[in-house]
Amino acid sequence: MKQFYNLKSLLRLSFLLVALFSLTTVVNSCKDDDEDEFQDHVVQFEVKGTQNVVFKTVVTQVGTDQSTIYDPVGTLWTSGEFFVSTSQSQLNLAANAELPEANSQLIVTIWIDGEVAKSDTAKGTGTLSAAVTHSFLEL
Structure with a gap:
């Protein structure tokens, strides 16, 4: 009789452990599903030139x-802030300008969430170009 009672308790304990393990597995798998794959970021493109550029x-x-924007006026051009999903994966900014003096500069910058993500500078005289790219893909 005692052996039958112990077998019954062992079966109950085994069933309880299997149920607990199954519940834990289901709860952990649901946590991963709640995270979004893509995120939105505030992006701004900026092109600056020194005086007379x-x-x-x-x-x-x-x-x-x-x-493409042709012949923008002034020495500062900005795109204004806009939202970009990381699903877009790639941001590119390029500019060219006539730089009149040896110390003239053309600076292109990509801002993401209020911080400089990438920047490039062209210095010198003549028609020069600067370009930057940013990828949201994590390699």
């Missing part, structure tokens, strides 16, 4: 959407 072209690209 004349912009010729500014080219921006978010994912596969490309935009």
Whole structure:
């Protein structure tokens, strides 16, 4: 009789452990499903030139959407802030300008969430270009 009682207790304990393990597995697997695969970021493109720099072209690209601006006025051009999903994966910014003096500079910058993500500077005289790219893909 005692042996039958111990076998019954052992079966109950085994069933309880299997149920507890199954519940723990289900709860842990549900936690991973709640996370979003892609995130949104605030992005801004910026092109600056020192005094007397004349912009010729500014080219921006978010994912596969490309935009070209010809002859922007002034020595500072910004895109304004906009949201970009990391699903877009790639940001590109390029500009060229006429730099009149040896110490003239053309600076292109990609800002992400208020911080400089990438920047490039062209210095010298003549028609020079600067370009930067940023990828959201983690390699």
